Amino acid sequence: MKLLVANGYVIDPATGVNAGKNLLIEEGRVVGIMDRGEPKPEDAEVFDATGLIVAPGFIDMHVHLREPGQEYKETIATGAAAAVAGGWTSVCAMPNTDPVNDNPAVTRFIIEQGQRAQLANVFPVGAVTKGSAGKELAEMGEMKDAGIVAVSDDGRPIPSAGMMRRAMEYAHGFGLTIVDHCQDLSLSAGGAMHEGKWSLILGLKGIPASAEEVDAIRDCVLAKQTGAKIHLAHVSTRGTLDAVRRARELGLNVTCEVAPHHWTLPDEAVQEYDTNTKMNPPLRSAEHIGALREGLRDGTVDAIATDHAPHHADEKALEFDQAPFGIVGLETAIGLTFELVHQGVISLERLVELCSTRPAQIFDLKDRGTLRKDAFGDVTILDPEMDWTFDVSRSRSKSRNTPFDKRRFKGAAVATIVAGRVVYLNAEFARLRLKQDEVAKR
């Protein structure tokens, strides 16, 4: 089976391609990027990408798919459906399921459920410690053999420097990156939002920026000592980015990701006590938002990841203090990222780098994050100009916890191709296409 993505504008930072080209995929792999003038293979199905951006498939390094254990919030199948609808061809599933993904049996189950869904690629992230309890190392080697792409105790920060050091040394032996949710629990305990003027106004206990920064700096110091690869998850503060810059100067293997809500909404958004503005790390103040945007622009930030965290409506209908942290993000991330493009913060090439090239490199996902010959035929097709409104009632996710319902966007992922198969086609885009075809036929 052949698929020709024709007449699009290909952006592939890994190979330096940034030009109007055709892309041919056969048997799930890229055959090559060719000039538009080259003869089209006659037996290929053609996807007309005129006026669209053709990018290597987007990889979300940080999602919570809730299966096994919390299928009432999300399943791997519904999460994967939301992923492809948001333009993501691959998602990396965090291990805080029930049971925790701290052994190869759970790893294999997640992979199988992902394959069964036949939508996005689902790559499991294994736990660093058994039960993510921060006490004993999990079976990283066996989980790696079963298919994990990284290790993390996301949501349950590794509490002691001693444990983190041992984890780094051990993970390093398997070439696994440790993804750390940086949060010193002694500084953040009981907190529900960013600590600052607004937490005082609202009478909510704060999570200070220092809670993240203290752990981030600790991790950088340990990365120097151990030589291990660490990736700082959902960075939300200026101080953490400063730590990453310093680590880079020292040549350490430190990378980081940022989530769209953190550069979009300020802590002030909590003022109506809407639990869809409660996430961890919390929405920060303008100072930190400015630093995140600067980090996205200057290259300090490696990746954009959603931290997609579905929760049932009943759980989010509790008092602010009682409601769980987190929002869904798979279907709004690209729209929010296009806001950065249209505001002149990042270029389209940088967008692709943040959503595909760098995530693949950081998790060492072979033959992904690029459209070079023989890479997997995973493609995200973007329309930077498309106007659309997010309607959460039509979300593919099982959950509805978002602060972005009814937000208007310019720029969208209009088609998602996984292993040469179109797994998602934006309905509005398809309707317009059909109309054009009809007009052309007359």
Place this chain on the structure above:
Amino acid sequence: MTFDRKHLLGIRELEPGEITHLLDTAETFRDVSQREIKKVPALRGRTVINLFFESSTRTRTSFEIAAKRLSADAVNISIATSSVAKGETLLDTARNLEAMAPDCIVVRHSMAGAPQHLARMCNAPIVNAGDGSHEHPTQALLDALTIREYKGRIEGLNVAIIGDILHSRVARSNIYLLTKLGANVRVAGPGTLVPAEFAELVEQGLQIDATVDEAVEGADVIMVLRIQRERQDAAFFPSMREYAIHYGLHLDHLDRAASDAIVMHPGPINRGIEISSEIADGGKSLILDQVTNGLAVRMAVLYLLAGGTHPTPETETQPKRNGRKQGKGSRK
């Protein structure tokens, strides 16, 4: 100016004119409690539910008596007897109460934002009777009514607020109200309980003093906050003894304040900790006046929220203005 809001959730969102209107209305209700028959028919046939998720004696009693003196039917629901103990959510509790068509729900909750949460989901007017560390609007109103009664004004007064500002909803509501009406507010307390960001709480800024001595210098009003052991999940100061020595209000502090300074406390007091008994029981203490005024303020709030738009057959719904201290209060 009138008070047209559906709910009373906090002071922060109110206009100065709305606050003054609430205070003026409260003054008109003060004399009801002086009569032999302490009842007016203003809210006859209305139902007020006091929904208390947190223990409280004086606030709950004050709202209950206020409702009864307005002839409303007052129902008290406290956490010990409610369905919450059976695992029902706040929302479900509220919906069930709502189904019984109350005219006003007074809510006290240990979590900030709970009244806002109810206001979004319920048709009945909601009165915030204290939510976590967020706001306690009727306390600030009764404090203001007391200040106005004794000082004749609020504008231009120097007010010192001493103690656990961080956890205090009373401090927040008072800071908003007093600055909106033109007072100069200073706060002092241990560094762990008075974060520097409090300076940004109000637009005009707030002076934070390191010592009680500095804060009370020239003060016309000294408000002492209760040390809320129940709201502190960790130790913010080493001992009650040290707190009493360094942050408690003592007689010699009064020498630094204005000669006619008044001392207030939202109660219940921890004698010998945040306030010495000599001051609490002394001539400058208005602690019991605050309680009396609390009743008038709550009658005014219930009257304005639960009665405002309904037609009432009686002519006597507007209480007469012959308050005992009429003329002392300023009417702006």
